[in-house]
Amino acid sequence: MNNNIETYIVDSFTDTPFKGNPAGVCVLSQTLLNAQMQLIAKELGLSETAFINQIEEQNIYSIRYFSPVMEIPLCGHATLAASKVLFEIFPEMEKIHFKNIQGLDLIIKRYGEIIEMEFPIYDTVPQNAPEELLKALGIEKISNSEFNKETNILLLEIESSELLKNLSPDFEKLKRSHNSINGVLVTAISQIDTYDFESRYFWPWSGTNEDPVTGATHTFLSKYWSTRLNKKKMNSYQCSERTGFMEVELISDKTLTIKSEAQIVLKGALRI
Template sequence: MNTRIETYIVDSFTDKPFKGNPAGVCILNESILNEQMQLIAKELGVSETAFIIQIEGQKKYSIRYFSPKMEIPLCGHATLAASAVLFERGPEMEKIHFENIQGLNLIIKKYGHSIEMEFPVYDTVPQKAPTELLKALGLKEISNSVFNKETNILLLEIESSELLKNLSPDFERLKRSHHSINGVLVTSISQREGYDFESRYFWPWSGTNEDPVTGGTHTFLSKYWSTRLNKMKMNSYQCSERTGFMEVELISDTALRIKSEAQIVLKGELRL
């Protein structure tokens, strides 16, 4: 046990502990093997764990994300979690630069209790949803079905946020219904006061059964609803059991701002 890693659990996209989406955050002083990061993510058991290390000679951090099953290129809630940790460790900091495995430069800013992240914007293209997948989700009909290639996620729009909230998928059947996607995002217009749209994200193929609140899906979900609602700034609500929220704003054809809060609930030391 020569290596000791400062480790946190952080609830993202919420203003209350034990709501939102829990993420692991590991602060590395030196690089560790991919296999070790994967084992740590599996041990912590949350949907994603972020591993951050300062890039030598730069005011920038490398960030990588692992679910209990695999490495994920980009994760919104783990980025928010890692930012909350760094801002607490360095109260004088107001801006963070992260670089992910795809070479994306993620700019993070602090505004009081809120944290604002700048993420890329992605497009969607029409793609038919398999009948078996709809049955596994418990859906008899959908309004639209599109696909985002960067995240390899299928987006399904349905008419009712009440139906969305009450979905209870058969996850084993869901896994068998498709063999080439990372997850399926189901979304609807919100009937909730103060919110524009709602979503839930199911990903038994590459992570846990359901991700409680998902920042990464908003890279394409925000543009999808911006086009539908003719709005550039919107409030998003994820109606999972834990629930969570964020403000999203399209600032260009390629850039998106995501703003929310995060709560650090656990700090410890992981030993390798």
């Protein structure tokens, strides 16, 4: 007999279907094995799939994230997608607590179509970028290179968002250029009036080649740009092919909020 899992595909960080970053969301009624969740994520083939399971009262859920190749501790767009699904299932719900594998309590609130997520703030430290990595990205000059240990991501600032938009990495060379990071985030000040900074995230080591819009990188990217721009509230634009946007605000030394929208584009039953 087949077990059916209520499953969604949700485009996050966008107000338009088929833009932003698509995530899978599986609403569980029973616990799955890690191997089962990994196989489902690989089958769906999206950059991340979130698995949510009610653990206490109606608005408290466990959440786990799997890329097609590994478990990811924290994922912003899949959290946003899971929130959108629960707010759709329970229209009266206004607040959600997600407990992730790191023990974080991710607090989610709804304001009409806008969903607000509370995420931790992380620091970065200076770290040199290998020359081979820069060549693989197609970058000749960087303004800064830093590293975030919680996400194991290298941050590179370059001088122009136009250069950022036009990057076309050699992903095979990129993967060979470093053996101890989960991904590389490239960022620049935005030349668009309505945005403060832009970014693109490449992670052939642990997921897909490029993540269209990435919430988790803003755990350290927001503080990075807050220091440079002397702002607490900023608008971020991810200039990938699909594009996406969010508003970030540092509300304390340890916490920021990420606000954006999401669009459910598919609902079905996964049979296992």
